Amino acid sequence: xxxxxxxxxxxxxxxxxxxxxxxxxRAVIAGTGGYLPERSLTNDELAAWKxxxxxxxxxxxxxxxxxxxxxxxxxxxxxxxxxxxxxxxxQAGAEVGEVDAVIVATATPDSAFPSTAARVQGRLxxxxxxxxxxxxxxxxxxxxxxxxxxxxxxxxxxxALVIGTEIYSRILDWTDRGTCVLFGDGAGAxxxxxxxxxxxxxxxxxxxxxxxxxxxxxILNVDGGAGSTGGTGVVRMxxxxxxxxxxxxxxxxxxxxxxxxxxxxxxxxxxxxxxANIRIIEAMGKKLGLGLDRVVVTVDRHANTSAASxxxxxxxxxxxxxxxxxxxxxxxxxxxGLTWGAxxxxx
Ligand code: COA
Numbered sequence: 001x002x003x004x005x006x007x008x009x010x011x012x013x014x015x016x017x018x019x020x021x022x023x024x025x026r027a028v029i030a031g032t033g034g035y036l037p038e039r040s041l042t043n044d045e046l047a048a049w050k051x052x053x054x055x056x057x058x059x060x061x062x063x064x065x066x067x068x069x070x071x072x073x074x075x076x077x078x079x080x081x082x083x084x085x086x087x088x089x090x091q092a093g094a095e096v097g098e099v100d101a102v103i104v105a106t107a108t109p110d111s112a113f114p115s116t117a118a119r120v121q122g123r124l125x126x127x128x129x130x131x132x133x134x135x136x137x138x139x140x141x142x143x144x145x146x147x148x149x150x151x152x153x154x155x156x157x158x159x160a161l162v163i164g165t166e167i168y169s170r171i172l173d174w175t176d177r178g179t180c181v182l183f184g185d186g187a188g189a190x191x192x193x194x195x196x197x198x199x200x201x202x203x204x205x206x207x208x209x210x211x212x213x214x215x216x217x218x219i220l221n222v223d224g225g226a227g228s229t230g231g232t233g234v235v236r237m238x239x240x241x242x243x244x245x246x247x248x249x250x251x252x253x254x255x256x257x258x259x260x261x262x263x264x265x266x267x268x269x270x271x272x273x274x275x276a277n278i279r280i281i282e283a284m285g286k287k288l289g290l291g292l293d294r295v296v297v298t299v300d301r302h303a304n305t306s307a308a309s310x311x312x313x314x315x316x317x318x319x320x321x322x323x324x325x326x327x328x329x330x331x332x333x334x335x336x337g338l339t340w341g342a343x344x345x346x347x
Contacts, residue, residue, distance in 0.1 A: 022155060023196040023197060023198060024153070024196070024197040025152055025153055025155065025194045025195065025196060025197065026152075026153075026194070026195050026196075026197050026200040026203065026204030026205070027148060027149045027152040027153065027160070027192040027193075027194065027204050027205045028192065028193050028194075028195045028200055028203045028204040028205075029190050029191075029192060029203075029204070029205070029314075029345055029347060030091075030092035030093075030094060030191050030192065030193040031087075031088040031089060031090070031091035031092025031093070031094065031190065031191040032087075032088055032091060032188070032189070032190050032191075032311065032314045032315040032318045032319070033083075033084045033085065033086065033087025033088035033089070033090070033091060033188070033189045033190075033191075033311075033315050034084050034087065034186065034187065034188045034189070034308075034311065034312040034315035034316060035080045035081075035083035035084040035087065035186065035187045035188075036069040036185075036186045036302065036312070037069045037070060037071045037072055037075060037080070037185050037186065038069075038072065039069060039070045039071075039072060040067050040068070040069055040070075040301075041067060041068055041069070041070050041184075042056075042066065042067045043055070043056035043059045043060065043065065043066055043067065043181070044056050046059075046180070046181055049174075051175065052174075052175070052177050052180075053177060054177045054181055059181050062277075062279070063181070063182060063277045063278060063279070063299070063303075064277065064278025064279070064281070064297075064299050064300055065181065065182065065278075065299055065300060065303045065304075066300045066301065067300075067301055067303070068183065068184025068185070068301075068302060068303035068305075069184050069185050069186055069302065070169045070184070070185055071167045071169060071170075071185040075167075076110045076119075076167070077104075077106050077108050077109060077110055077116050077165040077166065077167050077187070078104075078110045078116045078119035078120050078123065078165070080165050080167070080185070080186065080187035080308075081104055081106075081116060081120045081163045081165035081187045081189065082119075082120050082123040082124060083187065084163060084165065084187040084188050084189035084308075084311070084312075084315070085102075085120055085124065085161050085163055085189045085191075086124070087189070087315070088161065088189040088190055088191040088315070089161070089191050091191075091318070091319075092191040092193065094159065094191055094193070096124045096125060096126055097126075098158070098159035098191075098193070099121075099124070099126050099129065099159045099160070099161050099191075100128060100129030100130075100157050100158055100159055100160070101129050101130055101131070101148065101151060101156075101157035101159070101160040101161070102117040102118075102120055102121045102126070102129070102130075102131035102132075102160075102161045102163070103117060103131075103132060103133075103134055103144045103147060103148055103160065103161070103162050103163070104116045104117035104120060104131075104132075104133045104134070104144075104163045104164075104165060105133070105134045105135075105136065105140025105141050105143060105144040105162075105163065105164045105165075105307035106133055106134075106135070106140065106164070106165050106166055106307055107135060107137050107140070107166060107168075107171070107222065107306055107307065107336070108165075108166050108167045108168060108170060108171060108306075109133055112226045112227075115131060115132055115133040116133050116165065117131035117132050117133050117163075118131045118132075120161070120163065129157065130157075134147065136212075136307070136335065136337060136339040137220070137306060137307070137335030137336035137337055137339060138274050138276065138304065138306045138307060138309070138333055138334060138335025138336065138339075139210075139274070139307075139333040139334060139335040139337065139339035139340055139341050140164055140306065140307030140335070141162070141164040141188070141307045141308070141309075141310045141311055141331075141333065142208060142210065142274075142310065142331060142332070142333045142341040142342065142343050143210055143339065143341065144162045144163075144164070144307075145162055145190075145192075145205060145208050145331075145343045145345075146208035146209075146210050146341070146343065148160040148162045148192050149192075149205045149207075149208055152192060152194045155194075157194070158193070158194040159191065159192070159193055159194070160191070160192040161189055161190075161191055161192075162189065162190050162191075162192060162311070163187060163188070163189040163311070164187065164188050164189075164305075164306070164307030164308040164309070164310065164311050164312075165186075165187035165188075165307070165308055166185060166186065166187070166305050166306040166307055166308045167185045168183035168184065168185060168235065168304075168305070168306060169183070169184075169185050171222055171233060171234055171235055172234055172235055173232070173234040173235070173236075176234075178237065178239060179234075179235050179236070179237050179239075181303075182276070182277075182303060182304050183235070183303055183304045183305070183306070184302050184303035184304065184305050185305065186302055186305040186308045186309075186312050187308050187311075187312070188305075188308045188309070188310065188311025188312035188313070188314065188315050189311055189315075190311055190314065192205070202326075202346050203325070203326075203346050203347065204345065204346060205343065205344070205345045206257075206261050206344040206345060206346065207257060207260050207261060207343070207344055208257075208341065208342070208343040208344075209253050209256045209257050209260070209341050209342045209343070210339075210341040211249070211253060211339065211340050211341055212337045212338065212339045212340075213337070213338050214337065214338075216241075216245065216337070216338040217336070217337065217338070218238075219237065219238040219241045219242055219245075219338070220235075220236075220237045220238070220242050220335065220336040220337075220338070221235075221236055221237075221336055222234065222235055222236070222336070223235075223236050242334075243277070243279075243280065245334065245338060246276070246277075246280045246334050247280060247283045247284065247287075249334055249338070249340045250273075250280070250284055250332045250333075250334055250340060250342070251284070251287050253332055253340055253341055253342035254284070254287075254288065254330060254332050254342045256342065257330065257332075257342040257343065257344045258330070258344070261344055263328070263344070265288045265289045265290070266289075267328050268288060268290065268294070268328055268329075268330045269294065269323070269324075269327035269328050269329065270294055270295070270296055270317065270322065270323055270327055270328075270329045270330070271284065271285060271288060271290050271294060271295045271296070271329075271330050271332075272295075272296045272310055272313050272314055272317065272329055272330070272331045273295065273296075273310075273313075273331070273332050273333070274304075274309050274310055274331075274332065274333030274334065274335070275297070275298050275299035275302060275303075275304060275305070275309040275310075275312075275313060276299070276304045276309075276334075277299065277304075278297070278299055278300070281295060281297060281299065284332065288330070296313040296314070296316065296317040296322065296323075297313075298312060298313045298316060306335065307335075309333075310331050310333060314329070314331075318347070323347050324347065325347055326346065326347065327346070327347045328344065328345075328346050329344070329345050329346070329347060330342065330343075330344055331343045331344075331345070
């Protein structure tokens with residue numbers, strides 16, 4: 001979504017109407033936060049499972065994954081989301097009273113309704129604004145950023161929690177070595193604050209670029225679920241096919257994002273990609289001319305946490321000082337749908 005709001009021109013008054021216009025607004029990433037369940041499951045532990053027939057060497061070589069976190073029994077996506085959200089608010093120095101929109105990207109909601117976002121809102125004691133879930137699988141966080149950016153630019157929200165939270169451990173076939181080794185649980189959040197463009201100093205979301213092609217829905221899907229008349233409710237994936245789409249679609253999305261802002265590869269301080277597979281991440285870094293020292297990588301320790309992977313990576317790199325104020329951060333993701341997209345933000 002590009003800013004199409006005429007106020008983005010910076011005009012503050014209309015010579016025709018004579019009325020004062022509100023200033024153009026930017027969605028500034030004021031804080032980031034992450035949460036990972038305590039239990040960490042290593043490849044060696046999986047390799048020891050009878051009948052799974054996998055190995056640490058195979059998983060590391062094909063994916064870069066060494067371990068993943070697994071939610072505790074009774075722990076839910078909203079529990080994890082609330083923890084990540086509170087961490088993001090704390091880092092932003094924001095009170096919960098500043099939040100008037102909660103958007104949760106998830107494929108593993110606590111229930112069909114109330115939405116996970118409404119549950120988070122309730123848990124944080126927020127009784128105003130609006131809250132909803134968004135389903136775009138592993139691209140969910142990029143989609144949610146796009147929606148939040150549009151809501152902020154159009155004046156419908158002033159403080160937005162954008163959260164990715166996933167418990168894939170509950171929708172995996174733990175006897176299918178082709179999928180169960182790839183995913184993990186966790187949550188990540190950002191707090192976006194509406195800041196008048198004139199005061200933002202170039203900070204904030206520059207643009208988001210969202211895509212889907214539903215004709216490829218079958219290559220990565222959850223077979224069954226709420227409202228379904230059949231299926232088993234677990235992730236099914238044609239890994240090779242997904243891989244084939246990934247680099248081409250992600251490449252075109254990042255090119256689109258940079259071109260839309262008149263920026264080049266050299267302007268990017270950090271690539272924060274969706275963390276599905278180190279080979280896809282390396283290919284994207286190479287395409288952008290960025291070494292792995294300028295790419296935030298968590299896939300080795302988190303595996304693929306779907307919609308949570310980018311905000312978890314952002315939180316890690318913002319906290320340890322890699323991402324600094326003023327840095328241009330490029331995010332990209334692809335997932336079931338197929339969905340894919342990119343977002344550019346200046347921290
Ligand atoms: N351990 C050991 N062997 C495994 C295995 C595992 N965990 N998973 C699959 N294999 C085997 C297969 O059974 C197959 O064996 P065969 O040759 O005897 O039939 C062999 O390894 C090759 O399988 P294939 O699926 O072709 O491997 P691959 O090189 O394509 O790697 C993925 C598999 C899943 C790692 C890879 O396709 C991938 O990363 N795809 C993208 C997935 C992705 O990013 N999804 C999320 C997007 S949001």
